[in-house]
Amino acid sequence: MAEKVNNFPPLPKFIPLKPCFYQNFADEIPIDYQNLVKRIYHLWIFYCVTLVVNLIGCLAWWIGGGYGVNFGLAILWLFLFSPCSYICWFRPAYKGFRSDSSFNFMAFFFIFGAQFILTVIQAIGISNWGACGWLAATTFFSTSVAAAVFMLFPAIMFTMSAVAMSFYLLRVHKIYRGAGGSFQKAQDEWNSGSWRDPPSREAQYNNFSGNSLPQVNS
Numbered sequence: 595m596a597e598k599v600n601n602f603p604p605l606p607k608f609i610p611l612k613p614c615f616y617q618n619f620a621d622e623i624p625i626d627y628q629n630l631v632k633r634i635y636h637l638w639i640f641y642c643v644t645l646v647v648n649l650i651g652c653l654a655w656w657i658g659g660g661y662g663v664n665f666g667l668a669i670l671w672l673f674l675f676s677p678c679s680y681i682c683w684f685r686p687a688y689k690g691f692r693s694d695s696s697f698n699f700m701a702f703f704f705i706f707g708a709q710f711i712l713t714v715i716q717a718i719g720i721s722n723w724g725a726c727g728w729l730a731a732t733t734f735f736s737t738s739v740a741a742a743v744f745m746l747f748p749a750i751m752f753t754m755s756a757v758a759m760s761f762y763l764l765r766v767h768k769i770y771r772g773a774g775g776s777f778q779k780a781q782d783e784w785n786s787g788s789w790r791d792p793p794s795r796e797a798q799y800n801n802f803s804g805n806s807l808p809q810v811n812s
Contacts, residue, residue, distance in 0.1 A: 600612060600614060619631060623688070630762075631691050647748045647751055648672075655734065658737060658740065659737050664724045682701075687766065713752055715727075717755075725752065726749055730749075731749045
């Protein structure tokens, strides 16, 4: 079997850094769940794009007469949440489906649930939180219509992200509970240390060829 070489993130050759993760849906994710895991990955990409659009909205907010702290926090959220959301909730989902790992599924549920709550707060748009949500955008129309229009785009995208997150959180939880997953299984994996090492190709096949995760229509 050929050695797996890290391929994500795909960095240009002139950057003196190497990819940190190996990601291959066709090679590592059971075929019944490949579309689902890909969609969670696309949701991560959409959330990152939302943070970029939010940065532009906060700049318009500042130029239109708002506070510069929102623009500063928007920069922080972009550079903090983009990599952290990939590591902290997409990778656990990926590894959970890759190896039928209860520990990684539990990590996904807790962290992704917290991300969902945060995204709802961002969609609301509380002032001085660095997010152009509905409250911030609609109340700013009286100050600057042009800036408020720009602020509506991240509000819409945060809302779409929150709706999608709630959908996939419930869907993955339904699959996991349908397979008999539990917090006790996650504790057992933690105590045994089995959550650290991905299974071999043959072990993956054995995991998913028995009574493990149920089949779903992706």
